[in-house]
Amino acid sequence: MSKVEASLKPQILLVDDDESLLRLMAIRLEGEGYSVQSAEGGKDALRLMNTQNFDVVLSDLRMPGLDGLSLFEEIMSLGKDLPVILMTAHGTIQDAVEATQRGVFGFLTKPIDHTELRDLLAKAVSQSQGSQTGDWREQIITRSMQMEQLLDQAHRVAQRDVSVLVSGASGTGKELLANAIHKASKRASKPFVAINCGALPENLLESELFGHAKGAFTGAVNEHQGLFREADGGTLFLDEIGDMPTPLQVKLLRALQEQVIRPVGSSKQIPVDVRIISATHKNLTTEMSEGNFREDLYYRLNVVNLTLPTLRERSEDIPLLARYLLKKSAERHEVRVSRFSDDAMQLLTTELWPGNVRQLVNVVEQCVALTQTSVIAVHLVEQALSTSEQKWPTLTEARDAFEQSYLLKLLKMTDGNVTRAAEIAGRNRTDLHKLMKKHDLHSTDFKHE
Structure with a gap:
């Protein structure tokens, strides 16, 4: 095997309580083109990992205080998906079996066979850098350890064809992360299609997602394939999923369970192969408890949850x-x-x-x-x-502001009579009550003495 190219400089964290062995191995690995940081114990290693990123951890198994396996467990608990290779002068089959069962990448017996170490490191670096290089995350600019851990998780999730729910405050970059997951997945060559579920009224949102047949409603002069079919083979990103109307939640759940859709106005069932990534700034647990979000859909979408930190x-x-x-x-x-x-x-x-x-x-x-x-x-x-702070509102913010203003005028006109207000609005009483609850409006506040 040729030397690792200096331009790549994989970062190795070398951990051993034997100071002379630490120096010798560091010199040897640097000669191979690796960048090496040394730690004389597990606690020193964890301290270094709080401030730096590494590609591989190469650690002694038997050390005073925090031993190699305990160090591995600590690294995993921090959410770092790092290959860990353990070395021991007291190697047994039982030690190796226990280490690999826990998820340790490799196990070496001292005196170290240098060819074996070199090959194992090359494989470990290849696995680690697969999640840290490439253009899948090029638009996400960060040096934050918290973000790096999140991106490590995102890359692992990308390799599994499961639904992902991205949580986080508005403006944190949820669509950017969703797109990065798509680029890192096996679906990268297929479309990434995004829609804001709170930006359209229910009937238009249904047509946008599932398509419609020609003549399905007034103005439907042509067939519309919808975003599910547009994203077929790729990823469909449902932004602000917490704003999706309840009737549509039922149809979305059926589409995810059966992997088929039915366009509006059609009796045809069309198979689709789409990975769903959804996002919300809302607390969906609270939304479920208030009856605004279906529990079965929540668990279908929230197979893996990734939460973006605020700036x-x-x-x-x-x-x-x-x-x-x-x-x-x-x-x-x-x-x-x-x-x-x-x-x-x-x-x-x-x-x-x-x-x-x-x-x-x-x-x-x-x-x-x-x-x-x-x-x-x-x-x-x-x-x-x-x-x-005086920025132009998003479509959702503008719609919410209009709804609140409309309801205030409506309830004042009707002296808080919800039945009359619902008739004027062209909605049923249940819908109007939901909108009033959303905007914290109470009919009693509008009734005259």
Whole structure:
């Protein structure tokens, strides 16, 4: 086997309580082209892993304090999907069997056969770097350990054809993560199709998802195949799944269980092969308890749950993201802007970012649009931050605001008479009560004495 190319520099964490052996192995592995960090025990190893990323852990089995197997268990409990190779001078078949049953990548007996070690390391690095390199995650800019752990999980999930629910606050990048999972999966060559379930009324959403037959309703002059068929063989991303109307939840559940769809106005059953990734900023457990979300659909969608941190929770990424977004924005607008001033960057890193990455994108875009110099000054950041809260609402936010305003006027007109209000709105009393509950409106507040 040839030496590992220096440009790759796989990161090896070498753990052993024998200081002389540690030095000898580090020299040998660095000679092979690896970058090696050494730790003289399990606790030192865990401390290093809190601040750095590694491709492989190569550890002695028998060590005082935290031994090799205990170190492996600690690494797994941290959510790190790292290949761990254990070495021992007291190797037995029983030790090797126990280690591999627990998920240890490999087991070596001292004195170490260097050819065996080299081959095992090459396999371990190949497995590890499969989840850390390539273009599947190129749009996700991070140095956060929390995000790296999440991306490790995302890559593992991508290899299993299961449904994924991505949770997180608005603006954290749920669609970006869903797209990355698709790119890392076996479905990468097929379409990735996304839809916001809260952006369309029920009848249009059903038609968009499942398609419709020609003449199914007024205006249906042609057959429409729908997003399930458009995403066939690939991934369908259902954003804001918590806003999906209950009747449609039943139809979605049936489509997932039977892997067939029926277009609106058609009696045909059409088979589909689609992986579902859904996302929500809502607490679906609360939605289920209030009867707004079906429990059976929840468990069908939530086979694996990935939760994105807020930007504030990954604050070490703020300078990295700001520079990346600045570079992209400057290229797009063809302006010569090179960096933020020191005090401008300081302000960015101390901001709370309630709008998360989406808000940061807006702030950087505004700064690039307004700057007249190559360095963005702090007053431009201050100005952008003060206006970023007054952003144009999303379609869901605008719809919710209209609903609330409409209901307020309706209940005032009818003095809180829900039956009359429902007749004017063209809805039944149950639907109107649900909308009133959603906007925390009570009919008694509108009744005259």
